[in-house]
Amino acid sequence: MSTSPPAVSDTLSTLRPLRRVVYSLGGNVGDVAETLQAAVTLLAQTGEFIVTGVSAVYRTAPWGRADQPDFLNIALLAESTLPSAVLLQRGLAIEDALGRERTVRWGPRTIDIDLIRVGARMRNDPHLVLPHPRAHERAFVLVPWLDADPAAELPGHGFVADLVAGLDTSGVHRVADVRIDLP
Numbered sequence: 001m002s003t004s005p006p007a008v009s010d011t012l013s014t015l016r017p018l019r020r021v022v023y024s025l026g027g028n029v030g031d032v033a034e035t036l037q038a039a040v041t042l043l044a045q046t047g048e049f050i051v052t053g054v055s056a057v058y059r060t061a062p063w064g065r066a067d068q069p070d071f072l073n074i075a076l077l078a079e080s081t082l083p084s085a086v087l088l089q090r091g092l093a094i095e096d097a098l099g100r101e102r103t104v105r106w107g108p109r110t111i112d113i114d115l116i117r118v119g120a121r122m123r124n125d126p127h128l129v130l131p132h133p134r135a136h137e138r139a140f141v142l143v144p145w146l147d148a149d150p151a152a153e154l155p156g157h158g159f160v161a162d163l164v165a166g167l168d169t170s171g172v173h174r175v176a177d178v179r180i181d182l183p
């Protein structure tokens with residue numbers, strides 16, 4: 001009779017699933033294309049984090065507070081084993097490194113890095129809500145994401161293509177002459 005080897009529980013317990021991660025990045029102060037490129041480069045230097053795609057750059061009308069310049073927005077796709085809290089912290093740290101000031105809610109900013117989804121993770125903590133609670137109503141998030149992944153799904157809300165079809169996308173325009181490169 002053969003016996004199977006005992007489970008190596010101390011090894012298995014450290015295994016974490018590889019999950020699909022989506023960030024939305026945007027800004028409307030300073031040289032935004034340069035700042036977006038720097039943010040993508042820094043995100044791509046994160047350990048246990050593999051960037052799998054980046055969208056085209058979109059010029060987008062300001063959402064939530066109209067009296068400010070247009071934004072540039074992109075979506076970044078990755079696969080990662082990192083916990084969602086670490087992924088949030090990484091985005092916040094990169095915002096700080098790139099000179100983000102936290103003053104007016106939905107106001108002008110050099111860079112904003114929102115964590116949109118981490119696999120199918122649902123989370124509702126004071127400092128982290130997943131999926132991002134306003135992503136489903138933001139064309140400036142969904143249109144770039146759809147560009148990078150035509151089959152994208154927002155957990156709890158369905159296909160991004162269907163969400164985009166129900167939104168006003170008239171303020172969202174692809175920028176032909178600006179591109180963000182993956183390092």
Ligand SMILES: Nc1ncnc2c1ncn2[C@@H]1O[C@H](COP(=O)(O)OP(=O)(O)OP(=O)(O)O)[C@@H](O)[C@H]1O
Pocket residue numbers: 088092102104105106107112113114115116126127128129130131132133134
């Ligand atoms: N999914 C998430 N992605 C990013 N930040 C989040 C998320 N869920 C909760 N937060 C919290 O929101 C806080 C404020 O974020 P931020 O200043 O970027 O808000 P905002 O960009 O002005 O507004 P919005 O959250 O509507 O995009 C962060 O410090 C973070 O703790």
Ligand SMILES: Nc1nc2c(c(=O)[nH]1)N=C(CO)CN2
Pocket residue numbers: 025026027060061062063064065070071073106107112140
């Ligand atoms: N078009 C656009 N509007 C915004 C954006 C953004 O990135 N793009 N970010 C905001 C802060 O959450 C508020 N409004």
